Amino acid sequence: MSVISKQSSADRVIVRNVSWTTYESLLKDLDDHRGPRLAYDRGILEIMSPFIEHENINWILASIVDLTLAEMDVDSQNVGMTTFKKEAEKRGFEADSSFYIRNVDRIRGKKRLDMSIDPPPDLVIEVDVTNDSLNKFPLYASLKVPEVWRFRDALEIWILEQGTYFKQPVSKAIPILTDGIISRLLESGLTSKRTVWLRESRATIRAFISATS
Numbered sequence: 560m561s562v563i564s565k566q567s568s569a570d571r572v573i574v575r576n577v578s579w580t581t582y583e584s585l586l587k588d589l590d591d592h593r594g595p596r597l598a599y600d601r602g603i604l605e606i607m608s609p610f611i612e613h614e615n616i617n618w619i620l621a622s623i624v625d626l627t628l629a630e631m632d633v634d635s636q637n638v639g640m641t642t643f644k645k646e647a648e649k650r651g652f653e654a655d656s657s658f659y660i661r662n663v664d665r666i667r668g669k670k671r672l673d674m675s676i677d678p679p680p681d682l683v684i685e686v687d688v689t690n691d692s693l694n695k696f697p698l699y700a701s702l703k704v705p706e707v708w709r710f711r712d713a714l715e716i717w718i719l720e721q722g723t724y725f726k727q728p729v730s731k732a733i734p735i736l737t738d739g740i741i742s743r744l745l746e747s748g749l750t751s752k753r754t755v756w757l758r759e760s761r762a763t764i765r766a767f768i769s770a771t772s
Contacts, residue, residue, distance in 0.1 A: 573604070574605075582599045605693040620714075622760070639668075668692075682733075
């Protein structure tokens with residue numbers, strides 16, 4: 560293996576010429592331990608250790624999903640940064656947050672997921688506050704993840720259509736949410752106490768639902 564870059568943000572290292580066997584060995588070594596997140600794309604490995612800013616944004620976005628679905632009385636499962644990989648594609652990733660919504664019944668109660676038979680998550684969240692990460696859209700597309708929320712300088716909603724992601728203003732997984740609504744809730748979450756933000760966001764989301772009913 561050889562390092563091709565250590566990003567200036569100091570939270571990411573990219574390594575090339577990594578075999579699938581080595582990638583799976585690293586996953587096994589890190590199993591059940593909170594640590595670096597791995598992304599693998601046909602021999603290229605990204606090792607990322609998130610900073611507090613990254614984790615805070617991820618928590619807010621994941622909370623928006625959880626709050627909205629709860630208020631809509633829609634069952635879902637937040638599977639966090641579960642590893643999704645497919646050996647046939649030689650690709651794998653651990654998103655910042657992953658959700659099963661439409662396909663929640665198909666994975667309920669499972670301790671492990673097998674992407675050769677199980678469905679991909681309906682929605683993943685990717686936070687990249689340093690703009691220096693490996694391009695993960697090919698990874699998501701190879702596993703047919705239908706929707707990605709990506710935060711770089713702003714929140715973007717990306718929908719998979721015929722194998723390619725297109726930026727859209729409205730979520731397909733949660734149609735009452737737009738990029739504007741999510742962005743406003745995110746901005747509020749970055750400046751408010753969490754207890755206050757959770758209470759106010761729940762009320763805001765409830766109002767959106769009532770307005771669209």
